[in-house]
Amino acid sequence: MTEEFTFIGKRVPKLDAVDKVTGRAIYGHDMKLPRMLYGKILRSERAHARILNIDTGRAKKLPGVKAVITGYDIPDIRVGFARDNPILKTGKVRSFRDEIAAVAAVDEDTAQEALELIKVEYEDLPAVFDPEEAMKPGAPLVHEEAERNILSIMTQSYSHGDVEKGFAESDVVVEDRFKLTWVAHCCMGTCFCLASFDHAGNLTVWSSTQMPFMSQRELSMALKIPPEKIRVIKATIGGGFGSKLDTYPYEPICVLLAQMTGCPVRITFTREEEFIASPTRQPVICDIKAGAKKDGTLMARQARMILDNGAYSSWGATTPLVMMQTISSLYRVPNVKYDVLVVYTNHPYAGAMRGYGNPQATFVVESSMDMLAHELGMDPMEFRLKNANQPGDVTGQGVKITSCGLSECIEKAAESIGWREKWGKREPAEGPIRRGVGMACQLHVGGGARIYPSDGCGTTIKVDDYGKVTVITGSTDMGQGSETIIAQIVAEEMGVPVENITVVNTDTAITPWDVGAHASRTTFIAGNSARLAAADAKRQILEAAAEAYGQKAENLDLRNGQIFVKGEPEEGIPYAKAIRAKHFRPDGDLILARGWYEPPTEKQDKEFRGNISAAYAFAAQAAEVEVDTETGEVRVLKIAAAHDVGRAINPMAVEGQIEGGVSMGLGYGLYEELVVEKGKMLNPNFADYALPTALDMPPVDPIIVETIDPEGPFGAKGMAEPANNPTAPAIANAVYDAVGVRIKDLPITAEKVLKALKEKEEGG
């Protein structure tokens, strides 16, 4: 870039990084209030069973226990997208994680002991675990109120063009079924909630939510407390990745315990609870079919998906809306059909997780793209290039593509991985090891996502007499580094040092509204909002200086903390001096500025058409792998990850997001799987759940492609989720390139590869 920026594009370390790594940061888990009690939740030990009796008598008598509640003691309070999740179950349990009773006690040991004293009598019910079985008439019903185990509001059918005509006009058509399983977010910080009432019934909740303003609304709806009496503060949390997007039963339970005892109550999850009682990324069964002309022109794509929703509906049930965008709009494809069913089972339930369905959709689309290329006899990279989305495209679903670096991402990832030398070679020719390369691309919202009536963010700025800038933003930092990005944007726009900026966020009583940290929207939306507020603050400062120094404001500028007459930057005065001159006089004033940004987007219509985001983020990742044909083991040698981020406000933060996303994608592709047997999670801990560690990480080449988005703050687009979407299919495609077998269900374990190699051998 030839533009001269002081803070944009600079590798500014995260403002909170050192405090986090040195243990100074105060997480929710560290919080203690006077008189605070500890809450704990008893969960179901059956997948599907009638509750015959809950005996809390002995628990209540245990010294130190202040409250024991069951669903029979409280009104019918339900949470979740479909309001199908009673916070404490009565009548029956539908999965192993079901909340049955809760206690508040003077310490955690006493609370745990009380849980053990509660006796629950069950009568087992026939359970259903296979979503295809669950769909059938006559299957045991998870929710008896419904006729079938199908979440009807998420039974969606989308199409553009004519997919049958598209297949008819295709020279090659591929079709296959893919199966994706559960994975978990594995946030380093577990969930917590601390609830405290004042005398007037005003509730303050310190929680791990990613969406404080939504949480305020949800808690109000669940508990019938007026929203204006609820204050939600996100304490420091150790990661979100979508797992803290929804309101879960433990949060209203915590509030109820506080209400009943008159004391603050804190609930923190153990690691095992974090696995069992947090949502998961949902299993998907997908039949995908795609067709293309001989020359490589993509003609049609059809996908049918069945999502295993588990027993209850969190926001995860709505991920088909994101999957749909990838099915409809990743690459130019004139004819598309997409059908989806969300099915209840007695499994753990599914929530939002980084990519919000896009890792699954990208896996099936990018696998089918690879299969098509193979059928066409084309280089899969060239096939992708030929069909890549381009700036100015409007897709069949109404996605308006403005800035778009997809082709550049493909080229750069290919170059970095050595695609042209390595693809199709299956080297070395000798020995059991074969190497291969694979690629996958992705499309994701990068300029907000208009799901709610407002997708905006507000910001206020105060500048004190010393030039300290306090930015009060609606946005939420859950570890992704948005505080730092906002500080850089404000510093650049105002022309003041980044270390003079404090970012205050995520307290519904203090901060202006924002919908929350989801859809990779914070840099774009909160960044634009902060930029507007910063421009307002700068205007006020220059006007103050103009008054004090007898200059017109429009002739002045502020850079590096100095105010100067334009064109004469060498003779500046410190901006704090101008602020003080304005403050300390009879008709003075303070610098108090504001900004509000609402992206120029639209909600989807009933046919799911509409431009819900003000920008889109593209990426291409290429993987090089080696496969041991004797053991089936796959080793990733390198991931080249090229991301169109619009502009990298902070290249170090972008690289961190890329590396983090690739690491999650690597886990999804090769290692991670929640092993669930008859509804019961068998590996809810880091010993048995194979989260990749630093030693498992291949070298990653993070390639930043800058397309300078016309609407983004300084040209930036969202890029958090995109880094996670294409990694697994790139690896799967590389495995195919290496040994000619396509693994259609993740993770790609040595056993599956070995089995596929054997089948191929036998088949061939």
Place this chain on the structure above:
Amino acid sequence: MTEEFTFIGKRVPKLDAVDKVTGRAIYGHDMKLPRMLYGKILRSERAHARILNIDTGRAKKLPGVKAVITGYDIPDIRVGFARDNPILKTGKVRSFRDEIAAVAAVDEDTAQEALELIKVEYEDLPAVFDPEEAMKPGAPLVHEEAERNILSIMTQSYSHGDVEKGFAESDVVVEDRFKLTWVAHCCMGTCFCLASFDHAGNLTVWSSTQMPFMSQRELSMALKIPPEKIRVIKATIGGGFGSKLDTYPYEPICVLLAQMTGCPVRITFTREEEFIASPTRQPVICDIKAGAKKDGTLMARQARMILDNGAYSSWGATTPLVMMQTISSLYRVPNVKYDVLVVYTNHPYAGAMRGYGNPQATFVVESSMDMLAHELGMDPMEFRLKNANQPGDVTGQGVKITSCGLSECIEKAAESIGWREKWGKREPAEGPIRRGVGMACQLHVGGGARIYPSDGCGTTIKVDDYGKVTVITGSTDMGQGSETIIAQIVAEEMGVPVENITVVNTDTAITPWDVGAHASRTTFIAGNSARLAAADAKRQILEAAAEAYGQKAENLDLRNGQIFVKGEPEEGIPYAKAIRAKHFRPDGDLILARGWYEPPTEKQDKEFRGNISAAYAFAAQAAEVEVDTETGEVRVLKIAAAHDVGRAINPMAVEGQIEGGVSMGLGYGLYEELVVEKGKMLNPNFADYALPTALDMPPVDPIIVETIDPEGPFGAKGMAEPANNPTAPAIANAVYDAVGVRIKDLPITAEKVLKALKEKEEGG
């Protein structure tokens, strides 16, 4: 009042009252941070002595002790108005409270044990305790750098008119010497400080300060930390009354301990420390002379004061500036002279305390007024009425009196106490008991006090989608109830329910600037600022409604939470609906408002002239007492306290201030005295220090006089300190009326009365 207000003039309970009385409020003493250490301070056991050696060796070795510091380990850091107070003393100690060493340890017991292990060797120096002795050449020097024990910058001389001519033209002249002693604030909550650094050296201090922005500046100056790196948060405190106005040694000590240990450190005072190590109200020796014509016209007043400053100079050293206003301007007095010396001794040092010198000045002026009336043979109440300040007066010192209800206060207090029936009667004629009535008036700033270059306050307001109004004010609530007053002002101005308002204050990183809670300025200054912000918010809401409902904004009004076309209040729509309509649309916006108020006042010139306040508060208190002539015991039967408050925003809060002020005045008049012997405080506890309790309180008739100040918010003026100023002289004057003896040094104990009666008897 005929104006119709919804919230102004209403008895709204303090927003924080129930949380405080039920123990839910979280005071600074309740705060704990992870890894927090406990700090304690070793204080001098001598009044004046050379420090020969400080042995910290054993303390440092005690397990659990993390840091031990003395003044020899740190730079020369000084605090206080005259920068004469090293935070840890080296070379010598100058009073019993002097800080010698500090420790930080894992718990308070360990910290205390460590203090006991520190051995200090002293060599006594000749000390000086009598301020008149201390002024003499050759007296032992408290600060050897100075030539004399006089704080030269506070050696002030003021005059207007010609006092000698005034006395010459007077028909009667009275003259006497009064002596006032130490009293303590006795805040229910003791001092505390909690200091914590982040990795980047940013310091957060939770403290009991009344002046967060001044504290930020003072800590910066003391510790050489840039002010923009210091965040000061006032935690919930149990009263201030001026004692938490200055920065004291324990605060930078706490910060240093945090810096050295890398851990948060908290220091909380015990009750004994609160007595010993907090500042006091200063002892004053005052020679006052006053003259009047036969017809009762006041002609001249002259006062010479000597203040016992103790060993160091806190803001208390500057109280002559307030005393001067009462000397110069209480009643119309054409010729005035005032001279003051502030003298160092080896006594406990003096700070700011409710009234800031005015209780002492009012005591001497109102005693001399009574003496004059007696000499003239006039009813002291009529004498006061004759000379009372009137609206439109500009006093010799340049005090511009706008609203003024002094005459009405005198009349109403007289009426309430039954003055005309009771004065001069000395009833009953039989038995040892005599009853009498007395009166005293007062003048105090009621519209800020321009001491600093800015006397303003900033406010921002956010209104959320539910109509919840967050008011972020620069002002500080230290228990006086300013949050509630600000909420009422905002509710009235906006037209929304007061329970929808949250007031956020006293966090330098969040709130706009304000100079702090002193000079009874918060209702006036912060109230005006809040009103401006509320008007801005209302304008934005009405504009939002105008857009949404096709009306012109100027035709709309907002009252009781409903927006309606002017004149048609019955067909309103909820204001939150208009806010949501504005928010949830593509070109929407949030309601984010701001206000800044700087009073139209001026700093005093070199001759101490100038109108430093935008309004003045007047009051008259009348006391009825009975005196037992056999024991000397004085019992107060009733206090009638008539206060010109401009307008009572909250009559219940005004009454609370009056009752609280009268209770402190009662203690000052009859009971309280810090007994100091050779520099050592002998009664630093509530068993021996006679703070009046509920059982000691007479009936108080709080009379609110409303003069509707033209500049005040809804006509209100400040009224916190005034309630404390005239009580003691009213009681003293009543004692004189009852038994004909004038007690010239407080408190008026039975011994003093009995002695005076005996002397009178012997003399007569």
